[in-house]
Amino acid sequence: MRKLTGPVQTGIYLYVLALGLFHLYTALFGTYEAYLQRTIHLTWVFPLAYLLYPVSSKAPKESVPWYDWVLAAISVVPGVYSIFNYEEIAYRVVQVDPVTTVQLVLGLILLFALLEATRRVVGWPLAVIAGFFAAYMYVGHWMPGIMQGLSFTLPEVVEQLYLTDEGIFSIPLGVSATFVMVFLIFGGFLEKSGIGSYFMEFAQAFTGTAAGGPAKIAVVSSALFGSISGSAVANVYGTGTFTIPLMKRIGYPAYFAGAVEAVASSGGQIMPPIMGAGAFIMASLLGVQYKEIMIAALLPAFLYYGAVLLMVHLGALKNGLKGLSPEDLPKKRDVLRRIYMMIPVVGLVYLLLAGYTPMLAAVLGILLAWVVSLFSPEHRMGPKAILDAIYIGARNVPVVCIACATAGIVVGSVALTGFGFKFVGLVFSLAQDIPFLALLLIMLVSLVLGMGLPTTSAYILAAALGVPTLAKLGFPVLSAHFFVFYYAIVSNITPPVALAAYAASSVADASPNKTGFAAMRLGVLAFIVPFAFCYDIGVLWHGTLVQNLAATAGGIAAVFALGYAMLAFIHRPLVLWQRCAFVAVGLLCFFPFLSVKAVGIAGTIVLYLLWRGPAKA
Template identity: 55%
Template sequence: MRSLKGWAYYVGYFALVALGIFHLYTAIFGTFEAYLQRSIHLLFALPLVFVYFPFSKKSPKDRVPWYDWILVFVSALPCLYAVLNYERIIYRIVQVEIVRPEELIFGIILVVTLLEATRRVVGLALTILASAMILYMYLGHLLPGQWKGMYVSFDRIIEHLYLTGEGIFSTPLGVSATIVMIFLIFGGFLEKSGTGNYFMDLAKAVAGKTAGGPAKIAVISSGLFGSISGSAVANVYATGTFTIPMMKQLGFQPTFAGAVEAVASSGGQIMPPVMGAAAFIMASFLGIPYSKIIVAAFIPALLYYFGAYIMVHLRAKKLNLKGLSEELIPSIKSVLKNIYIILPIVVLVVMILRGYTPMRAAIASIATCWLVSLLNKGRRMGPKQILDAIYLGSKNVFVVAIACATAGIVVGAVSLTGVGFKIVSLIFSLAGNNPFMALVMVAILSLILGMGLPTTAAYIVASALAVPALIKFGFSPLSSHMFVFYFAVFSAITPPVALAAYAASSISGASPNETGFQALKLGIIAILLPFAFCYDKAFLMQSTPFMNLFALISGICAALMLGTGIEGYLEGHINLATRFALILLGLLSLCAWIPIRLIGLTVGIALLLLLYHRLRKEKNAEKAI
C-alpha cells in the first residue's frame, strides 16, 4: 500500500473521510435503496484502489503515476452512471429489455477494472477464479459432458453482473456497504480511544506473571483485539510485533513464538462480538439476526482459545519458563481503574443481544468511544482525531469491498449457469452418500479456497458451491454455513499456504512452513470442532441449556486431553503410548453419540488425574533428593 505525500495524500484522506461520513449518515438516518447504496460504496472504494495500491512492486510507492490517475477516472464512470440512473436500472425488466450500448461499455469497464483492482488488493487467486467463471458463463455451452453449461449471450452476462443485484452488486457487497463499513469505522474509533492498548495491558495483568507469560498474553490479547479487527494478518502485525520478540526473549523457539501468535490472531475472526465481514454475510445469507451468530460462535471460540492457552501453558512448563519481570506488568489496580475504556464493547454486546441491529449497536458504540476518550487525558478526541478515526477505519475497506464485489461475480455465475447444482452432484457422487465424507470434501474445498482468498471471499464462494450439498445431506443451514466459515478462517494456519503463519514468521525470523505446521498443531481443535457441531448442535448452543453446558464441558475436557497428548507433558514427560491414548480419548469426548462421549470423558479425566498425581509425586521425590 502506498504511503502518499503532498496533494495525493489529501485527495485520498478526504475521499476516505467522505466515504466514512456517508456511511455514518446512512447508518443513523437509514440506508438508501440497496443497488444505490452499493453503487455509492463501490464508487469510492474502486477508484481509491488505484490511488493506494501500486501496479507492481516496481511502481512508485510515494506517489500516484499518471496511468493510475486514468484508472481512477475510468473506474469511477460505471458506478457514477449507476448512481445517476439507478431508478431506471432497478425498474428495468431483466433479460427482456435490451442492454443499452453505454451500459454494455460501462459494464465491461467495471468488470475489467474490478479484476485489476482485485489483482492488486486481494491477489491472483480470486482474480483467476472470477475470470474463469466469466469465461464459463460465455463458453460453458461448448464444454462436453456434465459440465456443459447453457448458452448465455455476452450482453446478458454484462447485464447480470452490472445491472442486477445478483452479480457484482449482490448481497456480499451489500454487507460491505452497510454493516462492515460501520464496524471498520468503529475499529478506528477504538484504536484512537486507546481500547487496543488497554486490551494489551489487561492481558499482561492477567497472565504476565504466569509461566510463559508473553505467549499467554498473545493468546488473550489477540482474542480480544481480533474480535474487533476481524483480520488474522492485521492481528498478527498489531499484537505480534510486541508478543513475538518477548516470547523469544523469554526462551520460546522462534517457530513456536510465531505459531502462537498466528493461532491466536486467526481465532479473532471467530471470536464474538465482532467476527469479521464473513460472519455478517453469513447472517444475511441465513436470514437470521446477527445476535444468533454470536451465540452460536461462543462455545467454539471459547474452546479454541482455551485449547491454545493450555498448550502454551504446557510448553512453558516443559521448558521451565518464567513470566515477565515485575516492572513490565501493570498492576491490577491500575488496569481496573481504567476499565471504563471497554464500555464501547459492553454497549455493543448488550445492544446486539437485546435485538438492536448491528448498525445501530455500532453507531451507539462509536458515540460511546468518543465519550470514553474524553475521560482519558491522553486520548481525548477533538474534530481532528474524529476525522482521523474515520479515515483509519475507512482505509481498511479495500480488501473487504473489492473481495465482496469480485466474489459477487462468482456468485452471479453460479446463479446464472447452475454450476452450483453440478458441484452438489459431484460431492454426492464422490462422497457416496456418506455425510461424513461430504464434510471432509467440503472442508478440503474451503481450505483450498482459503489458501488463496481472504476469509470473506473464501466463505462466500465455498458457501455458494458447497453449503447446498451439506444441507441435502441433512445438516442444518446454520451448521453448514459455520462449517464452511470455520475452515475458511483456519486456512490461515493450514500449510502449505498459511497466511497468518507467514506473517508471524516474518516477525519471528523462523521458517514459514515450520511455523505453519506448528500452528496447525496448536490449533488442532479448530479442525475438530466444525465436525463436532455439525453432528451435535449443542456445540452451537442450539439445544437445551443442559446439553449446551454438557457440550461446553466436553469440549474443555477434550481440549485438555488433546493438548496434553500433543505436547506430551503434564508435570512431567509422558510416554508415547499414553499420549496416543489421550489424543484418542480427546476425540471420543467430542463424539456426537453420547455413550461414546461419556466413555471418552470418564476414562480421559481419570487418566489425566492419575498422570498428574503420579508425575507430581515423582517431581516432589526428585526435589527431595
C-alpha cells in the first residue's frame, strides 16, 4: 500500500472519511435498495484500489502516477452510469430487454477494471480464478468433456455480471456494503478508544504469570483481537510483534512461538461475536439472523482455543518454562478497575443476541466505545479522534470490497452456467455416493482455495461449489456452510501455503514450513470438528438439549485427549502407542451416537488416571 503525504494524502483522508460517514448514515437511517447500495459502495471504493495500491513492486510508493489517476477515474464510470440510470436497470427484464451498446462497453470496463484491482489489492490467485469463470461463461461450450458448458453471448455475460444482482453486485458485495463496513469502523473506534490495547493488558494480567505465560497471552489476546479484526495475517502482525519475542525470551523455540501466534490469530475468525466478513455472508446466504451464526460458532470456537491453551500449557510444562515476573505485567487490580472497557464488546454481543440488526448493533457499539473513552484522559476521543477512528476503519475496506465483488463473478458464473451442478456430479462420481469421501473432497477444495485467497473469498467460492454437494448428500445446510468456512480459515495454517504461519515465522525468524507444521498440530481440532458437526448438529448447538449437552461434554473430553496426544505429554512424556490411544478415544468423543461418545469420554478419563503419574524407571 502506498504511503502518501501532502495534499494527496489529505484528499484521500477526506474521501475515505466521507465513505465511512455515508455508511454510518445508511446504517442508522436505512440502506438504499440492494443493487443501488452495492453499486454506490463499489464505485466509492474502486478508486482507492488504484490510488493506494501500486501496479507493481517497482511502481512509485510515495506518489500516484498519472496512469493510476486515469484508471481510478475510468473505474467509477460504470458505477456512475448505474446510479444515474438506476430505475432503468431496476425495471428491465433480464434476458428479455436488450443490452445496449453503452451498457455492453461499460460492463466490460467494469469487469477488466475489477480484475486489475483484484490483482493489485488481493493478489493474482483470485484474479485468475475470477477471470477463468468470467471467460467460462463465454467460451465454456468449446471446452471438452465434463467441462463443456452452455453457449452464452457476450451481452448475456455482461448482463449477468453488471446489470443484475446475481453477479458482481450479488450478496457478497452486499455484505461488504452494509455489515462489514460498519464493523470495520467499530474496529477503528476500539483502537482509538484504547479498548484494543486493553485486550492485551487483560490477557497479560491474567495469563502472564502462568507456565508459558507469553504463549497464553498470545492465545487470549489474539482471540479477543482477532474476533474484531477478522484477518489472520493482520492479527499476527498486530499482536505477534509483542507476544512472539516474549515467548522466545522464556524459552519457547522460535518456530513454536510463531505457530502459537498463527493458530491463535487464525482462530479469531471463528470466535464470536464478529468472526470477520465470512460469517455475515453466511448469515445472508442462509437467510438467518446473525445471532444464529454466533450461537452455532460458540462451542467449536471454545474447543479450538481450549485445545490451543492446553497444548501451550503442556508445552511449557514439558520444557520447564516459567511465566513472566508479576513486576513485568499489568496488575490485576488495575486491569479489573478498568473492566468497563469491555462494555462495548459485551454490549455488542447483547444487542446481537437480543435480535438487533448487526448494523444497528455495530453503531451502538461505536457509541459505547466513544462513551468508554471519555473515562480515560489518555484515550478520550474528541472530534478529531472520532474522525480518525472512522478513517482508520474505512481505509481497510478495499480488500474486503474488491474481494467480495470479484467473488461475485464466480457466483454469477456458477448460477448462469450450471457449473455447480457439474461440480456436484464430479464429486458424486469420485466419492461413489460415500458421504465421508465427499466431505474429504470438499475439504481439499476448501483448503486449496483458502491457500491462495483471503478467507472471505475462499469461503464464498467453496460455498458456491461445495454446499450444494453436501446438502444433496443430506448434511444440514448450516453444517455444510460451517464446514467449508472452517477449512477456508485453517488453510492459513496449512502448508504448503500457510499465510498466517508464514507471517508469524517472519516475526519469529523461524523456518516457515516448520512453523506451519507446528501450527497444524496446535490447530488439530479445527481439522476434526467440521466433520463432527456434519454428523452431529449438537456441536453447533442446533440439536435437542440432550444432543447439545452430549456434544459439549464430548468436545471437552476430546480437547484433553487430542491435546495430550499432540504434545506427547501429560505430567510425563507419552510413548507412541499411548498417544495413539488418546487419539482413538478423542475421536470417539465426537461420534454422534451417545453410547460411543460415552465410551470416548470414559476412555479419556481412564487413560488420564492411568498415565498422569511419573514414568516408571
